[in-house]
Amino acid sequence: MSPTLPGAALPGYDEAAALIAGYAAKRARFRPGVERVALDEAAGRVLAEPLHADRDQPPFARSARDGFACRAAEASLHRPLAVAGATRAGQAPSGPLPRGSAWEIMTGAPVPSGADAVIMLEHVETSGGPSARTVRLLPPRTIEKDGNIVARGAQARKGDKLLSVGTAISAVQAALAAACGFPALKVFLRPRVAILATGDELVPIRSSPAPGQIRNSSSAMLAAMVAAAGGEPWVLPIARDTAKSLDAAIARAGAADLLLITGGVSAGRFDLVEPALARAGARFHFIGVRIQPGKPLVFGDLPKRNAKMGNSIRRASLPIFGLPGNPVSSAVTFLLFAAPVLAALAGRLDRGPRFALARLISDVKARPGLTRFLPAACSFAGSLPQVELISWEGSGDLAAMARANCFIVVPEEGDLRPKSRIEPGAIVRILLS
Amino acid sequence: MSPTLPGAALPGYDEAAALIAGYAAKRARFRPGVERVALDEAAGRVLAEPLHADRDQPPFARSARDGFACRAAEASLHRPLAVAGATRAGQAPSGPLPRGSAWEIMTGAPVPSGADAVIMLEHVETSGGPSARTVRLLPPRTIEKDGNIVARGAQARKGDKLLSVGTAISAVQAALAAACGFPALKVFLRPRVAILATGDELVPIRSSPAPGQIRNSSSAMLAAMVAAAGGEPWVLPIARDTAKSLDAAIARAGAADLLLITGGVSAGRFDLVEPALARAGARFHFIGVRIQPGKPLVFGDLPKRNAKMGNSIRRASLPIFGLPGNPVSSAVTFLLFAAPVLAALAGRLDRGPRFALARLISDVKARPGLTRFLPAACSFAGSLPQVELISWEGSGDLAAMARANCFIVVPEEGDLRPKSRIEPGAIVRILLS
Numbered sequence: 080m081s082p083t084l085p086g087a088a089l090p091g092y093d094e095a096a097a098l099i100a101g102y103a104a105k106r107a108r109f110r111p112g113v114e115r116v117a118l119d120e121a122a123g124r125v126l127a128e129p130l131h132a133d134r135d136q137p138p139f140a141r142s143a144r145d146g147f148a149c150r151a152a153e154a155s156l157h158r159p160l161a162v163a164g165a166t167r168a169g170q171a172p173s174g175p176l177p178r179g180s181a182w183e184i185m186t187g188a189p190v191p192s193g194a195d196a197v198i199m200l201e202h203v204e205t206s207g208g209p210s211a212r213t214v215r216l217l218p219p220r221t222i223e224k225d226g227n228i229v230a231r232g233a234q235a236r237k238g239d240k241l242l243s244v245g246t247a248i249s250a251v252q253a254a255l256a257a258a259c260g261f262p263a264l265k266v267f268l269r270p271r272v273a274i275l276a277t278g279d280e281l282v283p284i285r286s287s288p289a290p291g292q293i294r295n296s297s298s299a300m301l302a303a304m305v306a307a308a309g310g311e312p313w314v315l316p317i318a319r320d321t322a323k324s325l326d327a328a329i330a331r332a333g334a335a336d337l338l339l340i341t342g343g344v345s346a347g348r349f350d351l352v353e354p355a356l357a358r359a360g361a362r363f364h365f366i367g368v369r370i371q372p373g374k375p376l377v378f379g380d381l382p383k384r385n386a387k388m389g390n391s392i393r394r395a396s397l398p399i400f401g402l403p404g405n406p407v408s409s410a411v412t413f414l415l416f417a418a419p420v421l422a423a424l425a426g427r428l429d430r431g432p433r434f435a436l437a438r439l440i441s442d443v444k445a446r447p448g449l450t451r452f453l454p455a456a457c458s459f460a461g462s463l464p465q466v467e468l469i470s471w472e473g474s475g476d477l478a479a480m481a482r483a484n485c486f487i488v489v490p491e492e493g494d495l496r497p498k499s500r501i502e503p504g505a506i507v508r509i510l511l512s
Numbered sequence: 513m514s515p516t517l518p519g520a521a522l523p524g525y526d527e528a529a530a531l532i533a534g535y536a537a538k539r540a541r542f543r544p545g546v547e548r549v550a551l552d553e554a555a556g557r558v559l560a561e562p563l564h565a566d567r568d569q570p571p572f573a574r575s576a577r578d579g580f581a582c583r584a585a586e587a588s589l590h591r592p593l594a595v596a597g598a599t600r601a602g603q604a605p606s607g608p609l610p611r612g613s614a615w616e617i618m619t620g621a622p623v624p625s626g627a628d629a630v631i632m633l634e635h636v637e638t639s640g641g642p643s644a645r646t647v648r649l650l651p652p653r654t655i656e657k658d659g660n661i662v663a664r665g666a667q668a669r670k671g672d673k674l675l676s677v678g679t680a681i682s683a684v685q686a687a688l689a690a691a692c693g694f695p696a697l698k699v700f701l702r703p704r705v706a707i708l709a710t711g712d713e714l715v716p717i718r719s720s721p722a723p724g725q726i727r728n729s730s731s732a733m734l735a736a737m738v739a740a741a742g743g744e745p746w747v748l749p750i751a752r753d754t755a756k757s758l759d760a761a762i763a764r765a766g767a768a769d770l771l772l773i774t775g776g777v778s779a780g781r782f783d784l785v786e787p788a789l790a791r792a793g794a795r796f797h798f799i800g801v802r803i804q805p806g807k808p809l810v811f812g813d814l815p816k817r818n819a820k821m822g823n824s825i826r827r828a829s830l831p832i833f834g835l836p837g838n839p840v841s842s843a844v845t846f847l848l849f850a851a852p853v854l855a856a857l858a859g860r861l862d863r864g865p866r867f868a869l870a871r872l873i874s875d876v877k878a879r880p881g882l883t884r885f886l887p888a889a890c891s892f893a894g895s896l897p898q899v900e901l902i903s904w905e906g907s908g909d910l911a912a913m914a915r916a917n918c919f920i921v922v923p924e925e926g927d928l929r930p931k932s933r934i935e936p937g938a939i940v941r942i943l944l945s
Binding site: 171186259281472 | 526551552555565569570571572574576599600601602603604605619620621622662666667668672674675679682683684685686687688689690691692693694695711712713714717718719720721722723724725726727728729730731732733734735736737739740745753837839843862863864865866867868869870871890892893894895896897905906908909910911912913914916917939941942944945
């Protein structure tokens with residue numbers, strides 16, 4: 080594609096999302112570097128080696144209940160069975176179980192050899208003294224062979240692959256690693272994400288803005304989003320609206336694995352950023368997407384000047400996103416498009432964005448030719464998740480977005496025909512943040 | 513309530529959830545201690561002071577577009593307007609705008625006084641040389657007063673409360689704090705959550721389990737879940753199935769803000785844990801909930817021996833959860849019941865659990881008298897979120913749960929009547945993890 084894609088129709092959301100997914104899949108072929116982290120620091124990291132079962136799971140036939148191990152056929156006759164022994168959890172497998180007898184057992188304990196079922200404590204009648212105790216399964220209840228027993232290896236066989244390379248580690252994956260005896264894991268290095276806010280109106284957080292100026296809030300927002308998505312944020316100083324300032328910042332960002340530029344992609348100011356990217360050799364995949372907010376989004380690649388720099392990506396180009404400067408727009412475009420690319424650079428198999436469904440309780444209006452992503456509040460805690468629009472004053476309205484916890488997805492008007500709005504009660508798609 | 517609640521019917525899910533929500537609301541009246549953290553380390557923390565707008569937002573009437581500031585009534589006559597000046601973003605407000613003229617302006621720049629609309633670059637025709645340039649709004653387009661202008665203070669007025677105490681800080685909240693000039697924020701101290709795995713069958717991660725033993729995976733899982741939910745995990749050594757070991761561990765946990773015990777709550781072994789809690793003075797809110805997995809869940813309070821210990825909660829009791837020992841059960845019960853209490857102790861206003869909707873593509877079976885939470889895989893990335901059951905070998909099956917990313921909520925069979933299953937294509941509720 081030509082750098083400015085003159086006259087090209089803008090892609091719609093689905094088309095741009097498919098392009099991003101394809102790009103991410105291609106980038107995922109480059110494996111990032113690897114480090115070793117302790118299990119209790121592994122949350123949010125990405126597995127660089129598969130996790131294999133170190134032994135059968137469970138490692139022995141285990142009881143799923145507190146009760147009595149027995150032979151199912153004998154117990155189902157409802158005759159008293161002599162209690163021949165007892166096994167607590169943690170004890171070595173026992174047995175063999177004598178004919179016509181039962182064996183007291185706790186949840187998680189190994190089933191004695193010879194037993195083929197466990198009858199539950201709540202389902203038996205006990206008789207006799209401590210030395211000659213018997214139990215009897217209360218009629219009319221019977222039990223099947225294998226009842227209340229988890230067979231050895233039922234969950235996994237020794238050597239089975241339990242987790243693949245590219246799995247993001249959260250609580251359950253950490254538990255599985257613990258179960259298999261791994262106090263530390265090999266994970267991929269986090270991609271380094273350069274964040275470059277541009278604009279003569281921006282001043283740092285600690286400054287008191289002069290008339291006409293505002294503080295740089297985009298860098299703080301994107302740094303938090305990058306960290307949450309598994310990247311290592313690298314906030315560059317604000318670039319000014321001059322060729323010199325932009326050229327220097329873009330050259331510096333060449334050491335990163337991903338570059339996010341905010342601002343300078345609308346009709347007027349792109350005059351400065353686009354030539355700067357072009358001078359640096361950028362190849363553009365799209366300039367603009369038919370979404371609202373976020374229409375001016377730019378996605379491309381810069382050639383890597385020094386292929387040895389950066390954490391991870393060898394002989395690859397540097398993906399760049401030119402995000403619109405308004406915070407709602409940059410949040411939406413980050414979640415929809417930059418996060419999946421970041422996930423691929425991090426080595427992750429699942430790359431988002433994440434959508435779910437909820438019941439709409441306000442009504443929303445579609446637009447012709449634009450997929451809308453509108454800040455919304457979802458009552459995730461309720462018995463039926465319900466979502467409503469947040470009233471907002473344009474894509475610069477951070478205060479409104481801070482009251483939102485998701486975005487309602489509104490298809491293009493043409494796809495909703497004959498209606499041009501979604502009415503209360505409809506089930507709608509929401510973008511999770 | 514009596515310690516063992518003899519003969520009491522077990523609460524159903526909704527009843528237990530309502531009890532937890534009420535308890536959490538009551539606990540939230542005790543404010544945790546406070547510390548100050550830098551904005552770039554504030555993600556996941558909870559605001560201990562409200563955030564107020566330091567000035568009007570936007571601080572000046574700003575242009576929402578690249579184009580020309582003008583008087584709407586003049587521009588809509590389609591006569592050429594002399595370009596009287598230009599304002600870039602970052603420059604001080606300018607003007608006044610002479611009659612019959614326009615003022616070149618960039619997105620984000622202050623609108624000159626006298627102008628009441630901005631016509632977009634794409635909608636004008638330009639004539640004349642650099643020194644005598646004119647622009648004309650192309651017919652038949654007209655523009656309304658206030659068009660493409662965000663009024664000063666439209667998003668917030670100086671002093672407005674933008675974020676309340678108890679707001680969890682994520683990217684957008686960080687951006688808002690940056691916009692208001694806060695490089696650091698006052699946040700609540702994290703509640704300290706004691707995690708106590710019990711059971712003679714458990715050995716530490718680094719050990720090689722003897723026959724009948726398994727490694728302690730619950731503590732690693734709960735530590736990660738606690739950290740993700742905003743708590744500070746404090747993993748205690750494994751307690752053995754003896755009164756002495758349990759008493760000592762429970763006494764030690766008195767220094768925590770919340771105690772999670774795993775194991776020892778099923779019919780057989782609770783004999784040991786329940787008297788230990790009772791000896792320590794526990795008061796039980798429920799012992800068992802009609803859910804699957806997780807039915808043996810215990811929730812109660814222990815009196816605090818030393819009200820000055822712990823991070824945060826003064827003169828309050830220590831909430832305790834006895835979670836079932838099987839990992840799927842403890843994960844589900846943590847998300848449903850312990851996480852909302854933890855959120856309250858952390859000072860959070862939103863306390864979960866989080867549910868969303870998705871389209872079912874397998875079918876699921878209901879049970880009489882039990883609400884089920886079944887490990888499932890949801891394709892959050894697709895255009896329609898679709899969810900299907902993961903096949904699992906009981907609530908000990910960590911390997912299966914590691915392939916899941918949510919839980920399908922299956923109402924009690926009685927609430928689904930006349931059917932006893934949910935069929936493919938239905939919209940179902942999922943518990944987000």
